[in-house]
Amino acid sequence: QLNGNGRKKDCRRGVVNNQLCSWSFHVDGVLHHAPQEEVYNRVARPVVLAALEGYNGTIMCFGQTGAGKTYTMTGATESYKQRGIIPRALKEVFAEIKRRHESTITVRLSFLEIYNETLVDLLQPGHGAMTVVEEPGGGVCVKGLSLHPVHNEEDALNLLFEGEMSRIVGDHALNRNSSRSHCIFSIYTESRSETSSDAKYVSSKVNLVDLAGSERSEGQVLKETVYINKSLSFLEQTILALTDRRREHVPYRQSKLTHALKDSLGGNCNMVLVANIYGEAAQIEETVSTLRFASRMKRVQIDPSVNEHIDPVLHVKKLEKEIQLLKQELYLQDIVANRTGMSYDRLSEIQVAEIRWQVKKYLEGNLADISIGSVRQIQEVFAQFKLPGGMKEGIGEVKGQGFGLELAGSNEKHVVHRTKKAKENQQEPQGLSSTSLTEQNRPEYELLWSHVNQSVCLHYRFPYHLIHPFTFMNSSPPSKEEAFEDFKLELGLEINCILKENKAVLIECRTKLKMLTDGVNAVKREIDSTTSMLQKSREHSEGEPVVEEAELALLLQLRELRTRYRHEYEELCRTRAEVNYCQNLVDQCRIRLLTDFEIWYNESFLLPEKVQVILKSGGSIRPGLVPVKEALALVSKIGLMFSTPELSFVSDV
Numbered sequence: 001q002l003n004g005n006g007r008k009k010d011c012r013r014g015v016v017n018n019q020l021c022s023w024s025f026h027v028d029g030v031l032h033h034a035p036q037e038e039v040y041n042r043v044a045r046p047v048v049l050a051a052l053e054g055y056n057g058t059i060m061c062f063g064q065t066g067a068g069k070t071y072t073m074t075g076a077t078e079s080y081k082q083r084g085i086i087p088r089a090l091k092e093v094f095a096e097i098k099r100r101h102e103s104t105i106t107v108r109l110s111f112l113e114i115y116n117e118t119l120v121d122l123l124q125p126g127h128g129a130m131t132v133v134e135e136p137g138g139g140v141c142v143k144g145l146s147l148h149p150v151h152n153e154e155d156a157l158n159l160l161f162e163g164e165m166s167r168i169v170g171d172h173a174l175n176r177n178s179s180r181s182h183c184i185f186s187i188y189t190e191s192r193s194e195t196s197s198d199a200k201y202v203s204s205k206v207n208l209v210d211l212a213g214s215e216r217s218e219g220q221v222l223k224e225t226v227y228i229n230k231s232l233s234f235l236e237q238t239i240l241a242l243t244d245r246r247r248e249h250v251p252y253r254q255s256k257l258t259h260a261l262k263d264s265l266g267g268n269c270n271m272v273l274v275a276n277i278y279g280e281a282a283q284i285e286e287t288v289s290t291l292r293f294a295s296r297m298k299r300v301q302i303d304p305s306v307n308e309h310i311d312p313v314l315h316v317k318k319l320e321k322e323i324q325l326l327k328q329e330l331y332l333q334d335i336v337a338n339r340t341g342m343s344y345d346r347l348s349e350i351q352v353a354e355i356r357w358q359v360k361k362y363l364e365g366n367l368a369d370i371s372i373g374s375v376r377q378i379q380e381v382f383a384q385f386k387l388p389g390g391m392k393e394g395i396g397e398v399k400g401q402g403f404g405l406e407l408a409g410s411n412e413k414h415v416v417h418r419t420k421k422a423k424e425n426q427q428e429p430q431g432l433s434s435t436s437l438t439e440q441n442r443p444e445y446e447l448l449w450s451h452v453n454q455s456v457c458l459h460y461r462f463p464y465h466l467i468h469p470f471t472f473m474n475s476s477p478p479s480k481e482e483a484f485e486d487f488k489l490e491l492g493l494e495i496n497c498i499l500k501e502n503k504a505v506l507i508e509c510r511t512k513l514k515m516l517t518d519g520v521n522a523v524k525r526e527i528d529s530t531t532s533m534l535q536k537s538r539e540h541s542e543g544e545p546v547v548e549e550a551e552l553a554l555l556l557q558l559r560e561l562r563t564r565y566r567h568e569y570e571e572l573c574r575t576r577a578e579v580n581y582c583q584n585l586v587d588q589c590r591i592r593l594l595t596d597f598e599i600w601y602n603e604s605f606l607l608p609e610k611v612q613v614i615l616k617s618g619g620s621i622r623p624g625l626v627p628v629k630e631a632l633a634l635v636s637k638i639g640l641m642f643s644t645p646e647l648s649f650v651s652d653v
């Protein structure tokens with residue numbers, strides 16, 4: 001810290017010199033004449049230990065050439081005592097691994113150099129071109145950079161040494177100056193618990209960055225100076241953008257350095273900047289510039305968070321175990337409840353075919369109920385109901401409106417008339433036949449509907465049995481098709497209207513969904529074409545450090561398109577959910593209409609009127625839910641006798 005903030009009088013000339021001569025900067029600490037161990041303990045140790053808990057970390061040395069960045073980061077290679085942050089961090093990591101018996105920690109290393117906007121793998125020099133690529137979740141990685149697993153400190157130090165050698169050899173061979181390159185030594189760790197079978201594990205990346213000299217010297221080789229000045233000023237711009245909360249865009253992609261450090265310069269990463277400065281007055285200009293950068297960096301908000309992942313293989317194993325346990329539990333419950341022959345496995349093709357057949361018969365009106373024994377069967381029944389074929393078999397859509405029988409339009413009035421007439425002509429049943437309900441085929445089913453905020457819920461009571469429809473011997477009831485038309489205009493009017501309303505809403509939602517889908521696809525096509533234009537433009541300007549005006553316009557356009565895409569896609573998802581919801585309501589209304597119709601039809605045409613009267617006045621007995629035989633037994637119990645020869649029921653089966 002340089003204390004004071006004032007202007008001083010030039011005594012020799014006897015005039016006030018308006019030049020600033022003292023500055024004040026806020027930093028977290030000053031390491032003056034501090035031994036390397038203290039530097040490591042204060043700067044790096046907390047970051048390294050946090051990395052083993054799953055937090056990313058970045059330590060960056062910034063300052064003018066010769067100010068001690070490499071000394072701080074790597075240390076004096078020949079002196080063990082003066083080793084820097086990297087070797088000490090490696091020692092600490094392996095010491096911790098030995099100490100933490102309860103975890104398996106794997107370590108990998110990489111060593112990247114950025115020289116004149118070119119990426120160099122110091123652990124595999126000359127291996128080929130590398131690029132910085134964005135990863136899902138906001139991270140970045142250098143494609144092509146070699147990652148080296150290491151199992152002990154010695155191997156790790158050897159790799160560090162190898163990397164340093166590559167850097168020196170590169171300097172000689174290519175006649176370049178390593179002071180003018182940035183170096184990023186990265187330690188990647190993954191920590192899994194040994195004791196628990198938990199599929200969760202944590203990972204981290206620690207970037208130890210030795211930046212190129214920050215001075216804006218002009219005595220260097222021109223190209224180097226341009227690149228260094230540009231990449232450091234882009235670094236400064238990025239830091240400025242990160243400190244400004246109003247800025248939406250942070251220009252990470254402007255240089256290889258900021259792009260490679262995208263996930264290390266803020267956000268969820270522990271970050272420490274070491275500002276290396278000369279303690280000499282002659283270097284004051286560079287020192288002030290370095291400290292200005294440091295105090296800006298201090299304003300960057302960070303919010304470190306653990307990188308937690310789930311191992312898919314372990315997770316699947318855990319879920320398989322859970323399924324096994326639940327199956328055993330189900331088996332036990334079946335034994336306790338004395339249920340035999342239950343199967344909870346995936347339905348076979350034969351079982352699916354059987355359900356399809358039952359649904360078809362049900363829709364045709366030839367089956368009063370569908371037998372269901374498991375959740376899988378319920379799902380399959382609903383799936384079959386949803387199939388267009390399943391619905392069309394018996395009762396289908398009429399001109400896209402409402403839900404009706406194939407008899408519609410001009411026939412409608414005639415059908416209603418005929419149905420009413422048929423009802424008038426209906427004679428009282430002429431007695432039960434000997435093949436009426438037996439103990440085995442006596443229905444024990446119950447199907448109740450309840451309204452909850454306009455939606456309909458189904459309650460099942462197990463087990464379900466099939467019931468057999470009855471037919472009249474002497475007088476035939478109206479056909480189901482005719483009766484259904486009649487029903488929709490009378491008792492079923494309300495539910496039919498709700499069904500129509502729901503269908504109208506569904507059609508509206510579907511139209512909106514179609515428009516949104518078209519819109520999203522159009523934006524996607526625009527994004528693709530802009531991206532390919534951008535790629536072409538980049539190919540032309542390969543190696544150029546600055547973004548051209550046309551390229552910038554494309555980038556801005558792409559950003560705008562992506563924002564649009566995101567918003568429209570979100571709207572599309574919302575509408576899709578609405579469509580599904582409406583579709584469910586429509587399905588439920590259809591089933592409700594059909595079920596009410598079945599009940600009404602049975603009551604209206606298959607029970608003698610006297611029985612109907614009793615059932616209706618019974619109060620607690622809900623018409624349509626009581627099996628026919630029980631109703632008849634009830635009638636005989638209360639003494640309402642009717643002579644058996646007059647009635648004649650014949651089982652349909």
Ligand SMILES: Nc1ncnc2c1ncn2[C@@H]1O[C@H](COP(=O)(O)OP(=O)(O)OP(=O)(O)O)[C@@H](O)[C@H]1O
Pocket residue numbers: 063064065066067068069070071072076178179180211212213276
């Ligand atoms: N705190 C220190 N104690 C002892 N020697 C130091 C210290 N800091 C730097 N040095 C020495 O100063 C010289 C220059 O330091 P160093 O190479 O670390 O500078 P630099 O900032 O990395 O420069 P460049 O930008 O060229 O990479 C080295 O010989 C180094 O050993």
